[in-house]
Amino acid sequence: MDNSIVNFTTPQASTNSTSPSSGPTTLEDGLKMFICCLNVLFGVPTHSYVIWLIVTETGSSFVSRFFILNLSVCEIGNCLHGLLVLLAFLFSSLTAASHFFQGLGITGRPLFQCLMCVERYLAVVHPVTFLKYKPLRYRVMFSTAAWIICLVSCSSCIFILVSFEFDIFTWFFSVQFLIFLSIQLFCLMAVLRALKQSGPGERGREREEENHMKRRAFYLILITTVSMIILYVPFVILGFVIILTKQNIIGFWFSVVVCYVVAGFIQPVVYLHSAGKLFCLRSA
Template sequence: MYNSTENYTTPEGSTNFTTYSVRMRTFELYAFSINSLVGLPTHSYVIWLIVKGTGTGVASGFFNLNLSVCELGSCLNSLLFVLFEWYPFMIILALGTQGFGITGRPLFQCLMCVERYLAVVHPVTFLKFKPLRYRVICCTAAWIITLGSCLCNLMILFSDNIILHAWFFSLQFILFFSIQLFCLSAVLRALKQSGPGERGRERQEENHMKRRAFHLILITTVNVVIIYVPMTISGFCTIMTNQYITAIWFPALLLFFLAGFVQPVLYLHRAGKLSCLCS
């Protein structure tokens, strides 16, 4: 996914092409640097809050905990791509850790979306699978798949097959995007429906909680679209043109990085650690 190899052919000459390539590579380094410098402390703080028990606690925030750990791996991947400029031997770790962003992030986000879907649409089933042991089983399977993705990604990129690499992450994004979009849209429909006919203060409190949940799910839905749609479009453009087009790929990468900060910000907001938003 983070491949700066460019296979352009430009009639204007190699000088403009070289200048353009250097400029875009500089922008990529800035994006990687910001993602690592901001992401590492942010996700570390979220992990510390969950383990400490602040906010929703370890049990209810277990998927969020694993997502933050996976995001740390993705931020480490960005840092490795920056260090690769000075230490070429870092390329093995840089290519291998791409699986945290390609597979790990969407997989744990899917688990969170499915959990919300069950809690709202099928509450009886949710209560049945609410104990921590079921979350541990799901996260263990997710980590096995993520580590397998890291290995596959390393083998694909070392084979220098950009088409296979584009198919590899594009199909995953389509699958995870479809699952999340289905769950989130079902939750939004359920929240828009009126509940039982309480009166007075109980009705107002219920409506207030529903509005907050509706806005949270709506933000998550928009965030999912921003994360996966541009990257998927970039992947299919690579498949059709047999080259990474930086003008399409770089904005998608930037959105992918920025949207990754939405979940930790939402968690910090719920935990009351963002006073400016809480007010």
Template sequence: MTSSAVNFTSPEAFTNSTINSFGLTDNLEMCAFCITFLFGFPLHSYITWLIITGAGNGAASEFFNLNLSVCEICNCLNSMLGIVSHFFSSFIIVTYFLQGLGFTGRPLFHCLICVERYLAVVHPVTFLKYKPLRYRVICCAAIWTITLGSCLFCIFILFSFSMVLYVWFISVQFFLFFLIQLFCLVAVLRALKQSGPGERKREEENHMKKRAFSLILLTTVIMIMQYTPFTVTGFYAILTQNNFLDFWCPAFLFYVLAGFVQPILYLKRAKKLFCLHSAS
């Protein structure tokens, strides 16, 4: 997403801000775009390659992570287009369309991973029933469809020139996704406190529940880091009538940095993060 894409009240102002404005905000934003593309693209491409080749737990069990990585790769390519759009305003439409991947696709796949861990711990019979790959494909296809709708809605926001609608679109999604992950987190925490029938079996169950709880907690914290700054920034700008771009870069930096947590932890879990693996 680009600052020029969210700083317009008319088509003329939109075009002029895209081409002529290149101050401190734009420089910081371009640095964030460069970090996302230069580090995020090879990182997520490597994870995708690991999952496809079966270096992790296999493509079937990691199918949600595979789709998340593909979504992140598209986000990284959008960052590259964000840089290009500063010089060629025609690319702004493409970058705005792909924002749906970051605002909807990424958190939805995070939620799907959390729901999967929730079912595995709280409803293991249901989890085993829907564990086959075909059900995972159906879930991911539904999410990609919803994400496509979000991308189209971003284009609608572009042509409606409504910053209020833009902020509400982000905030409502964040709130709903947060509720889903919070529900999974609390449910797994309650299951973690329950004891199993046998000592050894109880230890194995507790270990699985603790891992599920840690994963859900992590994804929830990541989502809070990514979207809370955007939500607070947007509402503050609307209520105070201040320029949204004055507070955009800090929120965007949180969004960029939080996106690296999940892939790094995946590489650590797959024992492919060389610096941590060698030190352990």
């Protein structure tokens, strides 16, 4: 779960905002505090549990879930952002620090989701290449590069937001959304196409096992893509509405943040369900 959207969509982004004591500002501050509390109280335990489950695994299970591990670590950083937003109400000096962690929600989460999708895509469409880069050292290399990109994004966020360049900020996350979504849609279509095809000489149990693997990869990429659409589409729309109208509609704002919160829970819920740790959905 992540609430890095809250700083951008507050009345500071609207030139029509009057004073901090006005009605809409007070209501939005209350909603912001409520959402950030949910972020910290539910996000930290959920992702910490996912991290613990993955770290305690051994062998190939740990390697195959390495990107999920990095995604959960990134989400813990997003939870830290929510905590900093809460503390910024008491200590305004922490506002800049909260801007820094916005990069994890804007770049970190979709980037690691893309790595997961590309991994599934290679496993289904290019299995030889997948086996070549299957060892853990390659995943560590890709993850390290991803964290460097996240660091650059975090630094960019703090520079843009401190400068109050909200138009640039909207283009900043919108372009990233289009890039990440395009990659995920490509992986989704490629795996779907592979799912409809059967390899030569396949029959019986072998064909069924391969189709099962393809279906799992397809559903994972589909769920990741849907979560990214839920995360970014309302976010982008709201950003452009604020820029064009110079107004912040509180009902629209709250709906966007709810979508953003829901999107953050999709991936850990999917993992916990696949690991058989989501007791309310565990099959008999």
